[in-house]
Amino acid sequence: MTTFNAEVFQNEYLPAGADTVDAVVTVRSAAGGAVPTASNAIQIIVIDTSGSMQEESGRKMHSAKVATQAAISTIRDGVKFAVVGGNHQAYPIYPPQGLAVSTPESRQQASASVNGVRADGGTAMGSWLAAAASLARLDPSAICHTLLLTDGRNEHETPLDFENAISSCVGLMQCDARGLGAAWEVDELRKVSSALLGTADIIPSPDDMVAEFTSLMEKSMGKQVGDVALRLWAPKGSIVDFIKQVSPELRDLTGSARAVNPLTNDYPLGAWADEEDRDYHVRVRVPVGNVGDERLASRIMLVVDGTEQPAALVRAVWTDDDRLSTRINREVAHYTGQAELADAIAEGLAARDSGDQKTATVKLGRAVQIAHEAGNSDTVRLLQKVVDVDDAPSGTVRLKAQVERSDEMALDVRSTKTVRVKKG
Amino acid sequence: MEESKTNTEPSVRECPSCGESASVDDKFCEACGHDLSVKPKPECVACGERAVGDEGYCESCGHKQPAERDHMKFETGAVVAVTDRGKRHRHNEDAVAIGEGEGSVVLVVCDGVSSTAGSAEASLGAAEAARDLLLQQVNGTSSEEQVAAALVEAAAVAQAEASAAEATTEQHSAPHTGDGPPSSTFVAVVAQPLTDEVRLSTAWLGDSRGYWLGEEPRQLSDDHEIQGSLTRWLGADSGDVKPDISQLLVEDEGTLLVCSDGLWRYADSAGDMKSTVDSLVSEGNAGLALASALVDFANAGGGHDNISVALWSPPTNTTEQEDDNV
Numbered sequence: 066m067t068t069f070n071a072e073v074f075q076n077e078y079l080p081a082g083a084d085t086v087d088a089v090v091t092v093r094s095a096a097g098g099a100v101p102t103a104s105n106a107i108q109i110i111v112i113d114t115s116g117s118m119q120e121e122s123g124r125k126m127h128s129a130k131v132a133t134q135a136a137i138s139t140i141r142d143g144v145k146f147a148v149v150g151g152n153h154q155a156y157p158i159y160p161p162q163g164l165a166v167s168t169p170e171s172r173q174q175a176s177a178s179v180n181g182v183r184a185d186g187g188t189a190m191g192s193w194l195a196a197a198a199s200l201a202r203l204d205p206s207a208i209c210h211t212l213l214l215t216d217g218r219n220e221h222e223t224p225l226d227f228e229n230a231i232s233s234c235v236g237l238m239q240c241d242a243r244g245l246g247a248a249w250e251v252d253e254l255r256k257v258s259s260a261l262l263g264t265a266d267i268i269p270s271p272d273d274m275v276a277e278f279t280s281l282m283e284k285s286m287g288k289q290v291g292d293v294a295l296r297l298w299a300p301k302g303s304i305v306d307f308i309k310q311v312s313p314e315l316r317d318l319t320g321s322a323r324a325v326n327p328l329t330n331d332y333p334l335g336a337w338a339d340e341e342d343r344d345y346h347v348r349v350r351v352p353v354g355n356v357g358d359e360r361l362a363s364r365i366m367l368v369v370d371g372t373e374q375p376a377a378l379v380r381a382v383w384t385d386d387d388r389l390s391t392r393i394n395r396e397v398a399h400y401t402g403q404a405e406l407a408d409a410i411a412e413g414l415a416a417r418d419s420g421d422q423k424t425a426t427v428k429l430g431r432a433v434q435i436a437h438e439a440g441n442s443d444t445v446r447l448l449q450k451v452v453d454v455d456d457a458p459s460g461t462v463r464l465k466a467q468v469e470r471s472d473e474m475a476l477d478v479r480s481t482k483t484v485r486v487k488k489g
Numbered sequence: 490m491e492e493s494k495t496n497t498e499p500s501v502r503e504c505p506s507c508g509e510s511a512s513v514d515d516k517f518c519e520a521c522g523h524d525l526s527v528k529p530k531p532e533c534v535a536c537g538e539r540a541v542g543d544e545g546y547c548e549s550c551g552h553k554q555p556a557e558r559d560h561m562k563f564e565t566g567a568v569v570a571v572t573d574r575g576k577r578h579r580h581n582e583d584a585v586a587i588g589e590g591e592g593s594v595v596l597v598v599c600d601g602v603s604s605t606a607g608s609a610e611a612s613l614g615a616a617e618a619a620r621d622l623l624l625q626q627v628n629g630t631s632s633e634e635q636v637a638a639a640l641v642e643a644a645a646v647a648q649a650e651a652s653a654a655e656a657t658t659e660q661h662s663a664p665h666t667g668d669g670p671p672s673s674t675f676v677a678v679v680a681q682p683l684t685d686e687v688r689l690s691t692a693w694l695g696d697s698r699g700y701w702l703g704e705e706p707r708q709l710s711d712d713h714e715i716q717g718s719l720t721r722w723l724g725a726d727s728g729d730v731k732p733d734i735s736q737l738l739v740e741d742e743g744t745l746l747v748c749s750d751g752l753w754r755y756a757d758s759a760g761d762m763k764s765t766v767d768s769l770v771s772e773g774n775a776g777l778a779l780a781s782a783l784v785d786f787a788n789a790g791g792g793h794d795n796i797s798v799a800l801w802s803p804p805t806n807t808t809e810q811e812d813d814n815v
Contacts, residue, residue, distance in 0.1 A: 300551030301536070328549070351551065357576050358535075359553035361546035378544070380553075385577065 067290045067339060068095045069367040071377035074396035077359075078382050078389035084350045086362040088379040089311065089396035094290070096339040107164060107209040108146040108285060109197045109238070110136055115152040117217050117248065118184040121271070125216060125245060126184045128271030132278040134176045136212065139282040140167040145207065147200050148175055152186030153221040155196035164203055187221035190253070191230030194240070198230075201237040208291035208336050209238035211261075212281055214268075216245040219253050227253070231260045239263050239335045241281050244478070245271065247471040251478045259316060262335035267478050269471045288336035290369055295332045295345065296325065298364040303351040305363075308332060311400040312344035315407050315481040331368060344485065346400045347379065354383045396486055399439060403483040406435040406444065410480035414473065417451075417464065426452075426464055434460030441484050447476040505529055556580070558609065563799075564777050565589050568596060570799035571780040575751055576792030578603055582673075583749050583795040584612040586620035592629015593681045595620050596799040598697045599647070600674040600749040602722065603795070607654045607671035614650035615723050619643040619677050627679050633688065636679050637734050640692035644723075644732040647675050651723035672724030675732065676710055678747050680801060686740045687803045692732035694721040696750050697797075702766055703743025706759035709735055744802045751796035752787045776800075 075088035112133055118126040133148060140146050145164040150156050159178040165171045193213065201209040211234075219227055234240065240261035242254040245268045258265035268277050295318070299305055310316040322330035334343075351362050363379035384390055413428030429452050436444040437457035445457070450472035452462040501510050506523035516526055531541040535552035542548045545556075558581045559574040566589040574581040582601030588594070599616040601608030626639040654671040674695025681688045691699045691709040696719060699709035711733065713721035721729050744766060756765040765786060766779070774782040780800050787796040 298548075300547075301549050303551075354552070357574070357579070359579075361544075361551035361553065378546075381551075382579070 067337065067369065069093065069293075069337075069369070069374040070095065071365060071367065071375065073365075073377045073379055074394055075379060076390075076392045076394040076397070077380040078384045078386070078392065080387070080390040081356050081383060081385055082353055083383075083390070084353050085306070086349050086351060086379060086381045087394070087397045087401075088347055088363065089394070089400055090345045090347065090365050090377050090379075091396075092295075092343050092345065092367060094337045094339055094341045105204075105207045105291075106141075106144045106286075106288075107201060107204060107207045107238075108140050108144055108167075108282075109149060109200055109209065109211040110146070111149045111151055111155070111193045111197055111211060111213045112158075112182075113152070113188065113215040113217070113245070114150040114182050114184050114186070115188045115217060116185050117188075123184070125271050126182070128274040129214060129245070130179050130182060132214075132274035133179050135275045136278040136282045137172050137175045137179070139279060139286060140172060141286055142167055142169075144286075145204065146175070148179060149193060149196050149200075150182055151188075151190065151193035151196075151215075153189045153192075154186075155193045157196075158182060164200055188215065188217045188219055189222040189226075190215060190219045190257070191222050191227040194230045194234050194257070197240075198234045198237050201234070205237065208288055210285040210288065210336070211238050211240040211263075212278065212285070213240055213242045213257065214245060215242070215249050215254070217248050218250050228256070231257055234261055236333065241265075241285075243268050243277060243281075244474070245274070247469075247474055251474055255478065262316075262333065264314065265478055267471060267475045269475065284338070287338040289339055290337045291335075292370050293334045293337050294323075294368045295334055296329060296366050296368045296373065297332065297347065298329045299349050299362065300351055300360060301328060303349050303362070305330070306348040306350055308345060308347045309404075310334075310343055311346045311403060312342070312483050312485050314483055315404060318345075334367075342485075344396075344400065346397065346404075349379070351381055354381065356383045356385050358383050399486045400483070402435050402439055403441075406432055406439070406441065407480045407483075409435065410444075410448075410476060414451075414477055422464060426462060429464070430460035430462040432460075433457050433462055439484060440487050441482075443482065444476075444479070447472070447479060451476055558613075561585075562777060562781070563587055566594075567776075567804070568594050568799065568801045569777040569780045570596070570797070571777070571784050572797040573751075573784045573788070573792075573795065575795050576788055578795055580609055581795045582609040582612055583751065583797040584609075584616040584673075585747075585797045585799050586616035587799050587801075588620050588624045590624045590628055593624075593627050593631070593679055594801050595623040595627070595677065595679055596699075596745065596747040596801060597623075597643075597675075597677040598747050598749050598797050598799060599651075599676075599723070600695065600697050600751070600795065600797070602672045602674075602719075602724075605669045605671055605724075608673055611651040611654035611671035611724060612673040614654055615647035615673055615675060618650045619647040619675070622646050623677060623679055627681075629681050629683075631681065633690070633736055636681070636688070636690040637692075637736065640677060640679065640690060640732060640734055643677055644675060644692055644694060644730060647677075648723050648727070648730040652725035652727075670725035672722045672727065674719065674749070675723050676747055678709065678745060680745055680803065682803050683738075686738045688736065688738050689745065690734065690736045692734045694723060694727075694730060694732050695719045698748055698750075698753055700746040700748075700759055700762050701737065701739055701743055702746055702759070702763040703739055703741035705741065706743075706763035707737075708759045709737065711735075742803075742805055744800055747799045748783075749795060749797040751792075751794035752783060752798050754794070755787050755790035 148158040159175040241263040254265040318332040366376040409432040416424035504518040507521040509520035533547035536550040538549040540548040570585040599612035601612035676693040676697040693710040696712040
């Protein structure tokens with residue numbers, strides 16, 4: 066069985082009267098040795114087959130087919146799988162009904178079926194997700210992963226239908242959503258990925274399809290443990306301001322709390338691979354203690370299939386020694402900066418869209434400054450496609466007059482990706 | 490050490506689950522099957538919930554329960570002592586050890602230096618080793634020279650204990666800023682009630698003190714300290730562990746007081762210390778209650794350091810027996 070360990074980074078010392086405790090918890094899964102039983106995994110691939118996929122002389126559709134076939138070839142024997150086509154409605158590509166069990170033969174049949182797909186119709190992603198959910202329900206005990214590809218906006222259903230469909234998938238499956246080209250909406254895919262514990266990203270060119278699908282499938286096939294939750298105890302009278310994943314990317318978990326008892330909540334984390342690291346930032350406000358008192362501010366543990374794994378303790382110690390209470394914890398400061406970076410990018414792009422050049426320049430300049438300082442080199446590169454950087458350390462930038470929409474989208478959708486604390 | 494046991498062990502108890510009465514010998518409740526071997530959790534000192542978990546935190550309010558060492562009381566015959574964490578330090582690195590021998594009493598206070606990890610272990614080991622040796626080697630008929638020699642030997646065994654203490658690394662990053670080995674002060678007083686007087690023999694290293702609070706109050710030790718820094722101490726990095734020794738015969742009624750600087754910084758001179766004690770006595774405090782009242786006095790003054798105090802009053806020869814039923 067996979068085991069987890071958790072390590073806490075914090076400055077536990079609070080000045081008299083303070084109530085806010087910040088901590089970063091690093092959780093690492095250790096290889097348990099047991100080979101995953103492939104039969105309890107479901108892999109669903111949903112590909113956009115709307116009419117727009119036929120653009121560029123069919124190049125998009127063709128690339129999607131080749132990438133899907135590459136993805137199918139990575140599915141381990143014994144895993145249940147399905148390929149679903151999506152336009153203004155969802156329909157099975159393979160198998161004709163339900164789920165297939167992966168064998169060399171079934172994978173070949175699936176690839177052949179993908180060849181026959183034609184691009185036609187509109188886009189209603191909610192109906193695609195609903196179809197995937199009904200497949201996941203065929204074996205609720207399985208780890209279900211869905212890979213969703215779209216190239217366009219969700220035009221053929223109401224936003225409410227879309228959101229209801231997303232909600233119906235929560236707890237049933239995880240979903241990584243990918244947008245091909247630049248005609249889709251970042252917010253729509255982000256809604257899917259954040260609710261379904263997956264990732265969202267852009268695939269700027271059809272040429273990148275195969276590499277992206279293969280890498281996503283490899284990650285999916287590596288997931289060993291499905292039903293993992295973070296269990297957070299906080300003392301009576303306290304308020305959990307937030308609990309968010311901060312690495313490998315930002316994900317606010319605060320709203321996904323499931324009450325275990327009045328002082329304890331579970332936050333679903335989805336599936337984990339062996340030897341995976343994730344960092345969480347928790348901020349709790351606790352009843353103020355006297356100088357010299359110590360209070361347990363949080364106990365954080367991982368729950369795997371209902372079994373609690375060892376806990377990490379977040380503490381609060383009140384002191385009148387300023388040297389202690391003013392210490393800055395490196396991890397907490399770093400991830401506070403990473404969250405500010407994501408906010409600065411989002412606010413900067415929004416200001417730019419609305420024509421507020423002044424705010425856009427300030428915000429994107431601040432983003433450059435943080436990214437430069439914290440070592441987010443990928444983010445710096447993305448920012449440089451939107452702004453000309455005069456001086457990164459001070460965040461002095463000028464907005465570019467001409468920006469490729471796909472570059473702006475890439476910056477937007479990847480703004481939540483974080484880097485870990487620089488060592489040394 | 491203050492395991493509160495009720496004197497009367499009831500033969501019947503209540504099932505904590507359903508409330509039915511069950512015999513103390515029952516392993517399970519006959520009514521509901523509740524496992525009676527599971528002990529109820531201890532009560533939280535802060536919120537009163539029976540919710541203290543194995544890690545020492547209340548599982549309701551989160552309050553860290555005090556460590557045993559945070560506040561300890563000792564009473565051996567007429568000798569009493571209290572040691573307390575104070576209000577500013579996370580841990581109590583002071584230690585006291587007291588004992589009553591044949592015709593002599595022994596009071597030892599060691600103040601672990603809080604800037605070096607492991608000092609709590611150093612001070613405790615040192616105090617107890619010194620006390621044990623003195624009780625073994627000194628009695629009411631020991632000569633002045635014999636007591637002095639025993640005190641030098643007591644300091645040596647205390648030094649052996651202190652320098653053996655390992656610089657334990659705290660589980661959680663404790664605010665130990667120093668990186669020296671564990672270290673501690675040392676003061677030991679042997680009191681021998683003679684026919685008409687009491688012989689007080691004091692050995693010390695560092696700034697923990699002895700006082701005789703009689704008609705003419707006096708300080709029995711003279712701090713090894715220059716401008717806030719100790720010049721002698723116990724520990725592996727100590728250069729000079731030869732204690733200074735003072736010996737004194739007192740005839741007046743009074744109280745022997747041995748303490749760490751956590752107390753005397755709020756009543757430095759012998760006169761101040763005496764008036765502090767007198768005023769607490771006039772409020773009805775005696776024996777262990779007086780020692781506790783002195784700790785409260787230091788905490789009320791700020792409790793900036795660990796506080797330790799040991800007290801002994803020689804029995805008086807007056808017909809109306811003074812209360813030594815502490």
